[in-house]
Amino acid sequence: MSEQKQGLLLIVSGPAGSGKGTVLRQLMSDPRYVYSVSATTRHPRPEDKEGVTYYFFTREQFLSKVEKGEMLEYTQYVGNYYGTPKEKVSHALREGKNVILEIETDGAMQVKKLMPDAVSVMLLPPDYATLEGRLRGRGTEDEETILKRLKTAVDEVALCDRYDYIIVNETGKSEQAVQRLREIVAVEQLRPERDPDFKARFFAKG
């Protein structure tokens, strides 16, 4: 198949303790992957960089984009809006980049509805005991905070069968999970519907 074809939108969710951060950092070292940067209405902090940590929108800009259907998904959190500008994602996909959208379960389902071509993956620890161990292991939070985080994680795991794929991130084997993500992208690109001109090209060289 041709090399100029459209990239893949890869939605990645994973509860705390899934090791998602490490896995995605390794994947991003490949230049064919770009990370989808969110837009937000919260005020920039000193460490923020426009277009790197976030795109900073005014409330009016953000809500206007929502109204025009220009946000792939959005949510409100402590008074601020957070979301994914459709145009940035589409541009990268047209350039043939695979776009990683790291997002929680609710946003993942919103995006999947608007862009059915997107591929959704949930990254999980091997089992609940490991999940709890990894969450407690940090040792920096009180019991109430830990229980709250555990509850959130369990709610996310419960939705794993709504995803296209589940990757279990075995302890100490994050390279394997990265490899699985790469394989998902490679295999999804073999679907005929992702290359509608294939037959025309095939017979053109006759």
Next chain:
Amino acid sequence: MSEQKQGLLLIVSGPAGSGKGTVLRQLMSDPRYVYSVSATTRHPRPEDKEGVTYYFFTREQFLSKVEKGEMLEYTQYVGNYYGTPKEKVSHALREGKNVILEIETDGAMQVKKLMPDAVSVMLLPPDYATLEGRLRGRGTEDEETILKRLKTAVDEVALCDRYDYIIVNETGKSEQAVQRLREIVAVEQLRPERDPDFKARFFAKG
């Protein structure tokens, strides 16, 4: 995910000149794969081996299996029946083997209808020129035979978008095509619907 899970039924089609034989031979060197042996009503030849080249059925046995819905697909060819006994395939899948069903387009669609969990792959040469070159390259057939074989091949390529995946077998790179087949199997096994007990196992170890 667990190691005892059900294997995958992999339907592989490919026109003459696709290099399918070489690719499947390489794949079959992996003991996790088994080749689905067809049943036939034709008479055994000296080189035939029951259960290896074919299962040899009487006409009555064959038609009784068809009637009972025990053939995944079948066809008639110069007066003899050829088909895939469901029971043999299901048994291997339950044992966790990945079953390769090498079959032409019509049979592929029959099987996909009866076993929607099956994954269908069409193997193709890079383009029509290569296909024609590989067919003519044998140099053993007259023009009429070649044109007939080309027509059959073109008819098969035309159906490629009914398959789940298309693998282009680049000249001299059959290992790459084998690798793609392996990746398809690995990635398909990450689908939540193929492991309905996953969540139960996840939370059991808590």
